[in-house]
Each structure stands twice: as C-alpha cells, then as structure tokens.
Amino acid sequence: MPEARDYYELLGVSRDASQEEIKKAYRRLARENHPDANPDDPEAEARFKEISEAYRVLRDPQTRQQYDQFGRAGSAAGPGGFDPNDFGFGGFGDFGDIFDTFFGGGRRRSSGPVRGPDMEMRMTVDFEEAAFGVEREMEIEREENCPTCSGSGAKPGTSPRTCTQCGGSGQVRTTRNTPLGQFMSTGPCPECNGRGQIIDELCPECRGRTRVVRRRKIKVKVPAGVESGMRLRMAGEGGPGERGGPPGDLYVRVDVRGHRQFERRGNDVHSKLRITMFEAALGNKRNVETLDGEEEIKIPAGTQHGSKITVKEKGIPFLRGYGRGNHVVNIEVEIAKDLTDDHKRLLLELAESRGETIDPPEEGFFERVKRAFGRGAGDS
Ligand SMILES: [Zn+2]
Numbered sequence: 001m002p003e004a005r006d007y008y009e010l011l012g013v014s015r016d017a018s019q020e021e022i023k024k025a026y027r028r029l030a031r032e033n034h035p036d037a038n039p040d041d042p043e044a045e046a047r048f049k050e051i052s053e054a055y056r057v058l059r060d061p062q063t064r065q066q067y068d069q070f071g072r073a074g075s076a077a078g079p080g081g082f083d084p085n086d087f088g089f090g091g092f093g094d095f096g097d098i099f100d101t102f103f104g105g106g107r108r109r110s111s112g113p114v115r116g117p118d119m120e121m122r123m124t125v126d127f128e129e130a131a132f133g134v135e136r137e138m139e140i141e142r143e144e145n146c147p148t149c150s151g152s153g154a155k156p157g158t159s160p161r162t163c164t165q166c167g168g169s170g171q172v173r174t175t176r177n178t179p180l181g182q183f184m185s186t187g188p189c190p191e192c193n194g195r196g197q198i199i200d201e202l203c204p205e206c207r208g209r210t211r212v213v214r215r216r217k218i219k220v221k222v223p224a225g226v227e228s229g230m231r232l233r234m235a236g237e238g239g240p241g242e243r244g245g246p247p248g249d250l251y252v253r254v255d256v257r258g259h260r261q262f263e264r265r266g267n268d269v270h271s272k273l274r275i276t277m278f279e280a281a282l283g284n285k286r287n288v289e290t291l292d293g294e295e296e297i298k299i300p301a302g303t304q305h306g307s308k309i310t311v312k313e314k315g316i317p318f319l320r321g322y323g324r325g326n327h328v329v330n331i332e333v334e335i336a337k338d339l340t341d342d343h344k345r346l347l348l349e350l351a352e353s354r355g356e357t358i359d360p361p362e363e364g365f366f367e368r369v370k371r372a373f374g375r376g377a378g379d380s
C-alpha cells in the first residue's frame with residue numbers, strides 16, 4: 001500500500017483552492033487516470049481511486065473543513081474505510097459527463113477495424129415515379145480510400161513503418177514531476193500524431209491522408225410503391241472504413257412530389273370529379289384520369305354528393321408483394337346556378353309533377369316564370 005498522500009497534493013491544487021478549481025483539477029485527473037483509458041497500466045486504478053477519494057472529501061465544504069483541521073482521520077471517510085468504487089456519493093452526476101464526453105470518444109480510438117460512417121442523401125421523385133418505380137443516377141461526393149496507395153498513405157512501392165516511440169499504439173505515457181508529486185498521463189504520441197505509424201514517403205495522390213474525395217455517379221433503384229419519407233439503403237456506398245473495416249451504407253431518403261389531381265391514401269389514389277345535378281340524377285358515363293391513363297366510369301342514377309366510385313386495381317402497387325390499391329373517384333355534385341327562367345319553369349313543373357310544393361323566396365318569381373311559360377307555350 002503506497003503511503004497515503006495529502007488530498008490537495010493528489011489533486012495538484014493549493015490548500016486555498018476554490019471549489020471550482022478543485023472540480024476542474026479532479027475532472028482532468030480522472031480523465032487521465034481512469035482505468036478504462038489506461039488498459040495497459042496496472043497502477044491506473046489505484047491512482048484513480050485515490051483521486052476520487054480526495055475529490056469526494058474536498059468537494060464538500062464541510063468534510064473539507066474537517067479534513068483541514070484533523071487530516072484523514074477527521075474527514076467523512078471515517079473508520080471502516082471508504083470504498084472508492086462506491087460512486088453513490090452524489091458523485092455519479094459528476095462522473096456522468098466524464099463518461100459521456102470522454103469514454104464516448106475515447107473508446108473509438110481502439111486499434112481494430114472500424115466500419116465506415118453511414119451517409120444520407122435526399123432524392124425527389126414524381127408521384128408517378130413513386131408509384132411505378134424509377135431508376136435514377138445520382139451524383140454524390142464522398143471520401144474513399146486512396147486508390148494509388150490503397151489507403152496506406154505511403155508512396156506506391158513503400159509502406160508505412162511502425163512508430164518506435166509508441167510501439168505502434170499511438171499512445172504514450174508521460175510522467176511529470178511536480179513539487180506536489182508525480183503525475184502520469186497518457187496522450188497521443190507526438191512522433192506519429194497518435195497514428196502508430198510513420199510514413200517516410202507520402203503517396204503523391206493523397207499526400208499521406210489515405211483518403212481522397214471523389215464524385216461518383218451511383219444508380220438508385222426506387223421501388224414501385226415507395227412513400228414519401230422512406231429511406232432506401234444502399235449497402236456499402238457510405239464512407240470508407242478504417243483499418244480494413246467495411247464501408248458504411250448510403251441511405252437515400254425519398255421525397256415524393258405532390259400531384260395536381262391525385263392524392264395518395266395508403267395504396268389508393270384519390271381524385272375528384274365534379275358532376276352536374278342532372279348527371280347525378282340521371283346517371284352518366286364519364287372518363288376519369290388514373291395512373292394508367294383515361295378510364296371510363298359509370299355514374300349510377302341517383303348518385304349523391306360525396307359518394308365514391310372505385311376503379312379496382314388502378315392505384316399504387318404494394319411495395320412488398322403483388323397487387324395494387326384502387327383508384328377512388330370522389331363525386332362532387334354541382335347544383336346549377338345559371339338557370340334561365342325557362343329552366344326554372346321546367347324545374348318547377350317537374351317538382352309539381354312529383355307533388356312538391358315550392359315557394360321560392362325570390363321576388364316576382366311566379367310572374368316571371370309564368371311569362372316564360374306563356375312564351376314557351378306560344379313557341380310550341
Ligand atoms: Zn494515397
């Protein structure tokens with residue numbers, strides 16, 4: 001067991017340091033000495049525990065005061081010992097952000113192959129293209145492993161050599177002697193900038209970057225039935241992997257343009273058709289536009305406003321599987337507003353023949369209609 005050291009010394013702060021200074025010093029040291037960041041250093045854990053214990057006592061003004069007066073015996077750690085693994089001391093909140101900010105990024109510096117990043121692009125297609133599918137060529141700009149050096153960064157015919165200073169790990173441990181004690185920290189190797197390898201002759205194309213930016217044309221196959229917001233995955237078309245890792249994927253997000261007369265609801269295509277009151281009453285045959293062109297529909301006699309006429313399987317194909325949705329014609333009955341007096345007389349007669357009594361609010365209606373009646377009678 002190493003000799004117990006002064007808590008202020010451990011954190012490298014003076015005895016009158018502010019709480020903020022103590023917190024800062026602790027965070028820095030905890031980051032440098034955390035066992036997970038120093039897998040090859042067997043002493044890291046012990047150092048980390050000591051630092052944590054020191055912080056636990058000094059972060060609380062009350063236990064700090066006791067420590068100042070009575071030393072370790074007086075601090076809240078007390079007899080029976082304090083287990084530095086017990087972070088339940090309100091310490092977890094403080095640890096939380098260290099774990100997030102540090103270990104999130106820190107772990108990624110491992111030496112194994114790393115899959116390349118995924119990329120996302122957007123693509124807009126027409127309503128019909130979404131319905132029936134389309135193949136499009138898209139231009140993307142992405143990083144790729146340099147083809148000249150195959151991603152090594154070294155001039156062809158040469159190869160990178162392992163850094164002797166760090167032995168290829170990219171990390172070096174430095175020991176600093178200060179009046180407050182010895183501090184060890186781990187950081188990127190200055191010789192190779194943390195890469196673990198040194199390139200003596202750079203590749204002429206990528207200048208040692210190992211990557212080049214390329215514009216590529218790629219074919220995107222949009223399947224029939226695709227909906228706005230769907231993402232198509234193009235395996236292996238994303239960013240390049242590291243250290244032999246596979247490339248990431250490219251996701252193409254599809255936006256579907258609206259249509260001037262069609263509206264998609266599920267796999268059905270809806271459109272509107274305005275018909276006159278006479279067509280509604282008597283029935284008619286009309287042509288309507290569908291995805292497959294003009295289609296004749298039969299409007300039955302007595303069709304009501306708001307009713308729907310379905311044309312089977314003229315909708316959008318199902319993305320997975322067979323078959324299509326329907327085309328649905330939404331009927332809007334228009335009541336004639338431009339009736340002449342002759343028309344009105346005919347309608348009035350019609351209504352009376354059906355036993356309906358009608359008293360229009362219009363001033364002088366009957367006189368005018370009677371005149372129209374007289375003329376109509378005279379003409380025949
Ligand atoms: Zn190169």
Ligand SMILES: [Zn+2]
Pocket residue numbers: 163164165166167168169170171189190191192193194195196197
């Ligand atoms: Zn190195």
